[in-house]
Amino acid sequence: MRFLLAGFFSCLLLSAAAPKPQDCVGCHDVDLAKFEKTPHASMGCTGCHNGITKLPHAGKPAPVKCGDCHADEVKEYAGSAHGVAKKSGMADAATCSSCHGPAHEMLPASDPGSRVAKRNLPDTCGSCHSNPDFMAKHKIPFAKPVEAYRLSLHGREVAKGNLAAASCSDCHGSHNILPATDPRAKVNHANVMETCGACHAQVKAAYAQSVHGVAVARGAADAPTCTDCHGEHTILAPSEAGSLVNPARVSTVTCGRCHADERLARRYDLPASNVTSFEDSFHGLALRGGQQTVANCASCHGVHDILPSSDPRSTINPKNLGRTCGQCHAGVGDKLATAHIHLRNEGASEHPVVKWIRLAYLLLIPLTIGFMLLHNGLDFLRKLRHRKLHHGTGEEVMRMNIRFRIAHWMVIVSFLTLVFTGFALKFPESAWVKMCQACGLSPIARAYLHRIAAILITFGTVYHLVHMAMVRRDRVILTELLPNWQDAKDIFNMLRYNLGLTKHRPTFGMFGYPEKMEYWAFMWGTIVMAVTGFLLWAENWTLSHFPKWVIDAATAAHWYEAILATLSILVWHWYLVIFDPDVYPMDMAWLNGKVSADHLRETRPEYYRKIVEASEVQDSDQATPPDAPAGH
Structure with a gap:
């Protein structure tokens, strides 16, 4: 029992x-x-x-009921974006098992195989946030956030196994994920600094004291925080070309997004022209052309520790400008302390000398080129209506000897190179510049080529002056090229002739007013370009010995003179030697020294008579005194 x-x-x-x-x-x-x-x-x-x-x-x-054991986590989830969505009836809103996996298979976050392990979070979150249909259905505005994260510096580091790098939950939270509009959200504008500072403590400390950090702390919603400059999911290293803080992009794409905004400039009383003035400066143009070794916004203002210029700690405080600019421009001293850095045309900060140079050229260029277009246009139309395009005999006489042609060849090569490389700096985004860069013309190569051409044109001009000083027979052109009252009368009479007001065409001696105007304009332009070019080339020396307005004046004069010289060659010189019906398709004196005898008989009868009387020799050394430019 x-x-x-x-x-x-x-x-x-x-x-x-x-x-x-x-x-x-x-x-x-x-x-x-x-x-x-x-x-x-x-x-x-x-x-x-x-x-x-x-x-x-x-x-x-x-x-x-997970809350029986995980009460805190369930409570956080209930107030999160996912929990609120689930409570409101969104059937496909994320739940515990959506992230952690089926209850009978879920693993702790420390397990590499867990769905919530740091390395696997992009896949877990991406099951919804990489689904285009899900994103469209719930009107989630961010485009491909998970895909962007995978390409980011953080995403790549996590994928390699660096678990110190940030993953989804580090920035958004785990159970308490909230929309960015919620003041409690880790990614809310006011909280981003704390979120990023969890890993970047030193950066956070510097940013908190900066002008931007202080503004965010005071509630300025427009003030930039970490994600405004570095991006959100697409954060890249500064050395990467696509990074928002890459040297090539930080000034225009990142800083310029706010500082070029007229609305923000008015709201916060910010200088509205700083970005555009930087873009037009040498630094800005070089950056736009792809040269990343020049200064950008961060080079001068700092990165995370940006302070207003009135703050003694600021890198752009007048007392610190010498040291800041001296990082690149050794020896500039304190001359920049009182200078206007972001110089904009027509601004109150523009020095009077710079202003008058600009105004003078803005008046001179249209008047000069306008006269040239009128003069040549009338001449061209008159010749088309009343004259044959070609002369008959084919006889040629020597006009430009070898010494003049050598100087002219150097000017041709150097001038064209200067125009090409100079305008390539000024218009770096243009298609022809991009094409040249694709063919191997780097910004550095362009800069060196420009300087070499400057040396060549200077040498060619000096060679021209020296050879005239040494060869008496050639020196005669200086007196022949001197302007006189007859030139003014010839201009007036030529306009009357081309307008049909007189039947008598003016004739000239060895040189007419077209050659005189061109010769002395070239000499004057060469001096201006050489002096200003030297000041710009030796910018450290210039900044060390002169006030900053001197280099600003040199920049203005160099640019406007380049425009005037280029247009003058295109409109005036090329008409005289190419498009003039009397010499078309080209006056070949620059190549072989000879010009049409028929053309001289018609336009310079007295000069031609002297040639006939004095010449029995044909070569350049025995011919009548030649000139530098080909005749009209």
């Missing part, structure tokens, strides 16, 4: 014991091997399904 009673009570105890996982798999398809790896394995099945007390159980078990 004793043994029977013991067996009976043993059966009762066994039937009252909690079911084990091994007892459940008979009916439920659960992989026990995976379940044993979960953090819930020690709790068994009834740890979560605590309504099950015996087997077989009656009816369907009640839903598992």
Whole structure:
């Protein structure tokens, strides 16, 4: 009897014991091997399904309540963007199992195989946030955030196994993910500094004291925080070409986004022209052309520790400008302390000398080129209506000897090179500049080529002057080229002739007013370009010995003189030697020194008569005194 009673009570105890996982798999398809790896394995099945007390159980078990153990996490989730969406009826809103995986297979975050392990979070979050249909259905405005993160510096580092780099939950949170518009969100504008500062503590400390950090702390929604400059999901290293803080982009794309905004300039009383003045400066033009070694905004203002110029700690405080600019321009001293750095045309900060240079050229250029267009246009139309395009005899006489042609060749090569390389700096985004860069003409090569051409044109001009000083026969052109009152009368009479007001065409001597105007304009322009070019080339020396307005004046004069010289060559010189119907398709004196005798007989009869009387020799050394430019 004793043994029977013991067996009976043993059966009762066994039937009252909690079911084990091994007892459940008979009916439920659960992989026990995976379940044993979960953090819930020690709790068994009834740890979560605590309504099950015996087997077989009656009816369907009640839903598992994660909050029974994870009360804090469930509470955070309830107030999160996902929890609120779920409560409002969004069936596909993320739940515990959406992120952690099925309850019987979920792994702790420390396990590399866990869906919430740092390395796997992009895949987990991407199951919804990389789904175009899901994003469109719920009108989530961010385009491909997960894909962008994978390409970012953080994403690549995490993918390589660097778990110190930020992943989704580091910035957005885990259970308490909130929309950026929520003041409590880790990615809210006011909280981004704290979020990024969790990893970048030193940067946070510097930024917090900066003009931007102080403005954000005071509630200025427009003031930039970390993500405004570095991006959100697409954060790249500064050395990467696509980075918003890459030297080539930081000034125009990043800083310029706010500082070139007229609305923000008015709201916060910011200088509206600083970005455009920088873009038009040498630094800005060089950066736009792809040269990243020149100064950008951050080079002068700092990066995270940007302070107003009135702050003694600021890198652009007048007392610190010498040291700041001296990083690149050694020896500039304190001359920049009182100078206007962001110089904009027509601005109140423009020095009077710079202003008058600009105004003088803005008046001179249209008047000069306008006269040239009128003069040549009338001449061209008159000749088309009343004259044959070609002369008949084909006879030629020597006009430009070898010494003049050598000087002219040097000027041709150097001038064209200067125009090409100079305007390439000024218009770096133009298609022809991009094409040249694609063919191998780097910004550095362009700069060196420009300087070499400057040396060549200077040498060619000096050679021209020296050879005239040494060769008496050639020196005569200086007196022949001197302007006189007859030139003014010839201009007036030529205009009258071309307008049909007189039938008598003016004739000239060795040189007419077209050659005189061109010769002295070239000499004057060469001097201006050489002097200003030297001041700009030796910018450290210039800044060390002169006030900053001197280099600003040199910049203005160099630019406007380049425009005037280029247009003059195109409109005046090329008409005289190419497009003039009397010499078309080209006056070949620059190549072989000879010009049409028929043309001279018609336009310079007295000069031609002297040639005939004095010349029996044909070569350049024995011919009548030649000139530098080809005749009209």
